[in-house]
Amino acid sequence: MGRRRVGAKAFNVYRFSCPSLPFFLRLEMFLNGDKSRANIPALFRYQMRVKQFIRLTLASICLIAFVGCKTNSPSALRQPPAGKRCTYVLVHGAWGGGWDWKHVDQLLTADGNEVYRPTLTGQGEHSNLSSTNIDLDTHIQDIVNVILWENLHDVVLVGHSYGGMVITGVADRVPDRIKHLVYLDALLPENGENVDAILPPKVPRTIKDGFVIPIWVAGNPPPPHDVPQSARTFSEPITLTNQAVAEKLPATYILTVDMGKSPEQDDFCPCYERAKTRGWTTHIMEGDHNVQRSHPVELVKLLESAPAEMSAR
Numbered sequence: 001m002g003r004r005r006v007g008a009k010a011f012n013v014y015r016f017s018c019p020s021l022p023f024f025l026r027l028e029m030f031l032n033g034d035k036s037r038a039n040i041p042a043l044f045r046y047q048m049r050v051k052q053f054i055r056l057t058l059a060s061i062c063l064i065a066f067v068g069c070k071t072n073s074p075s076a077l078r079q080p081p082a083g084k085r086c087t088y089v090l091v092h093g094a095w096g097g098g099w100d101w102k103h104v105d106q107l108l109t110a111d112g113n114e115v116y117r118p119t120l121t122g123q124g125e126h127s128n129l130s131s132t133n134i135d136l137d138t139h140i141q142d143i144v145n146v147i148l149w150e151n152l153h154d155v156v157l158v159g160h161s162y163g164g165m166v167i168t169g170v171a172d173r174v175p176d177r178i179k180h181l182v183y184l185d186a187l188l189p190e191n192g193e194n195v196d197a198i199l200p201p202k203v204p205r206t207i208k209d210g211f212v213i214p215i216w217v218a219g220n221p222p223p224p225h226d227v228p229q230s231a232r233t234f235s236e237p238i239t240l241t242n243q244a245v246a247e248k249l250p251a252t253y254i255l256t257v258d259m260g261k262s263p264e265q266d267d268f269c270p271c272y273e274r275a276k277t278r279g280w281t282t283h284i285m286e287g288d289h290n291v292q293r294s295h296p297v298e299l300v301k302l303l304e305s306a307p308a309e310m311s312a313r
Helices: 008-018 023-031 040-071 097-108 124-129 136-149 162-173 269-277 297-313
Strands: 086-089 114-116 153-158 178-184 206-208 211-213 249-255 281-286
Touching: 086 162, 086 297, 097 114, 097 124, 097 297, 114 136, 153 162, 153 297, 162 178, 178 297, 211 269, 211 281, 249 269, 249 297, 269 281
Parallel strands: 086 114, 086 153, 153 178, 178 249, 249 281
Antiparallel strands: 206 211
């Protein structure tokens, strides 16, 4: 059978229902007095195929872009094994604040971990509450309250520098909430010791009006930056009453050592040696005292591997 031709009237109906009519057909209609020999069903099928092709092309582009983003994301580069993601509570050192751990928080969170980086009373964004009445017990209770009020369990509790004093007290008070302790270039006290007794005398400490001053902060720079800390946090002895339980918690000690120096030259080496005598997992990491700033990726790798190391022992 020959193909059926469609008259001008039918073509006009199609023309108005399909405004995307190709230019060459519009030209043919103009030259032939609004008449065309076009095969309308075939034309309709052609346009449908073109639209489907466009849709498939756009969908492919979107899929490629999505896969590319996922492949190059931090979580894709360091994704921990399924079931190994943890809840981290990061306790900063003296004069600092939770702000100092923002990048580490981002890396851990990108890997699917849950992260808390509280700021101790009188420090960082809480410097408006600064007082000479703040002591070590205040800071210990700060972190205990975070764990209790956020209802956290199986916590990987990380303490940096002075934060080692704090997490030691926290573990003594709520050992049932702790999965693993990590001391990062941190103080490791025995019952009755204080910061002044453990910290080597050569570590600079300038006390003014009841505060230990971070002498490296000049003037009043815009935040974030280190701020003065109550001297009582350094002088108050730690009181530990539940060590029979707390000492059984799995723990890791990470000593950071500057390039070109030996571990014995590091200010925190005595605490590192104390951790070794307790049978803890220990690591020596090349870097300055603040590796959360200078080596965050390497630090996150150690933090994520710490609980797994103890599980394998």
